[in-house]
Amino acid sequence: MQRHPGGGAETYIDLLEGMEGYSHRQAALSGTRSRLRGIPSVLRRMREVRRLATQADLVHVHGDMAAMLVAPSLRGKPLVITTHGLHRLRRSTHIAGRIVRRRLREAVAASSVTICIARDEREDLASALPASLHDRLVVVPNGVAVAPAADLERRREARESLGLGEAEVVALFVGQLEERKDPLGAIAAVEAARNRGADLILLVAGSGPLEGEVAAQAGPGVRPLGHRDDLDDLFAAADLFLLPSHREGMSFALLEAMAHGLAPVVADGTGNAETVGAAGVVFPAGDLEAMSLRLLDLADDANARERLGAAARERIRDELSLDQFLRGTREQYEAALAGPAPHGA
Numbered sequence: 001m002q003r004h005p006g007g008g009a010e011t012y013i014d015l016l017e018g019m020e021g022y023s024h025r026q027a028a029l030s031g032t033r034s035r036l037r038g039i040p041s042v043l044r045r046m047r048e049v050r051r052l053a054t055q056a057d058l059v060h061v062h063g064d065m066a067a068m069l070v071a072p073s074l075r076g077k078p079l080v081i082t083t084h085g086l087h088r089l090r091r092s093t094h095i096a097g098r099i100v101r102r103r104l105r106e107a108v109a110a111s112s113v114t115i116c117i118a119r120d121e122r123e124d125l126a127s128a129l130p131a132s133l134h135d136r137l138v139v140v141p142n143g144v145a146v147a148p149a150a151d152l153e154r155r156r157e158a159r160e161s162l163g164l165g166e167a168e169v170v171a172l173f174v175g176q177l178e179e180r181k182d183p184l185g186a187i188a189a190v191e192a193a194r195n196r197g198a199d200l201i202l203l204v205a206g207s208g209p210l211e212g213e214v215a216a217q218a219g220p221g222v223r224p225l226g227h228r229d230d231l232d233d234l235f236a237a238a239d240l241f242l243l244p245s246h247r248e249g250m251s252f253a254l255l256e257a258m259a260h261g262l263a264p265v266v267a268d269g270t271g272n273a274e275t276v277g278a279a280g281v282v283f284p285a286g287d288l289e290a291m292s293l294r295l296l297d298l299a300d301d302a303n304a305r306e307r308l309g310a311a312a313r314e315r316i317r318d319e320l321s322l323d324q325f326l327r328g329t330r331e332q333y334e335a336a337l338a339g340p341a342p343h344g345a
Helices: 008-016 035-055 064-074 087-091 094-110 119-127 131-136 152-161 183-195 211-215 231-237 252-259 272-279 288-299 302-319 322-338
Strands: 059-062 079-082 113-116 137-139 169-174 200-205 222-226 240-243 263-267 281-283
Touching: 008 059, 008 252, 008 322, 035 064, 059 064, 064 079, 064 087, 064 094, 079 094, 079 322, 087 094, 087 119, 094 131, 113 119, 113 322, 119 137, 131 137, 152 231, 169 183, 169 231, 169 252, 169 288, 183 200, 183 211, 183 222, 183 288, 200 231, 200 288, 211 222, 231 252, 240 252, 240 288, 252 263, 252 272, 252 302, 263 272, 263 288, 263 302, 272 281, 272 302, 281 288, 288 302
Parallel strands: 059 079, 079 113, 113 137, 169 200, 169 240, 200 222, 240 263, 263 281
Antiparallel strands: none
């Protein structure tokens, strides 16, 4: 298994440990999110990754960048790729975009199957590939277990630990503090809703390049929390989950929030609207006025929050469950092991 550190891929890999009949050995291609430090890291680790791959029955590569780097050299091995949001492809344009598309064609051609975690992800990848490779692409959505409902005492304790009152409506942002996640937009929209009278507080959990700018916005309506490992407590304390990201695969933070019964408020960036379906409120990515108005409406309507939260839990149970995720991935593993490894586009 090829581990690509950072983001939802780590959660995805951890969940795969629950798949019976398979033992996963993890190897990181890069030990950093930094592009500058990542190049020597990749060069150092590439030989070890290939050595481990020769010992495996099946190789599972995570992320489009990792796939472009290692998949062509593993041709002839049962190989599964999961693209995890296609972040490299989606942000590459002009000459860089052409290079990425060519290398992705080589990676998918080397794979037995390439898993996309959302339908719009498959559509974007298919548009970068020749039709002869489209049958390699399958959709297996991410999934999580439905969380037990937090009782009133747990909610009270979680709120007290954060200095929150019972009457305040709490929106929660969880994620890497980077531009595509738009934490600063979330802060601006919450402040605008507060200026219109909403008794709304935003908790911001995460770290990343924008951490200093987020910390500078701390105030009565904004609580930067840094990196947190106690997400269950934050879910218990919150009423809404706010995800204004312009681009996602299928966010595990969003899925976990839905599993805990929080009302989702998401931008229409790739992956988000598909994840929430009819169980969430969707606004145009980057539209701070629309985001603020959606938050204002929900801050004033406890019944709507409760209705959306219940629908979100039901959507996880019926359509985005952990069992369905593991079953779908197992089917792709078995197909890769049963069929001949590909030998060219």
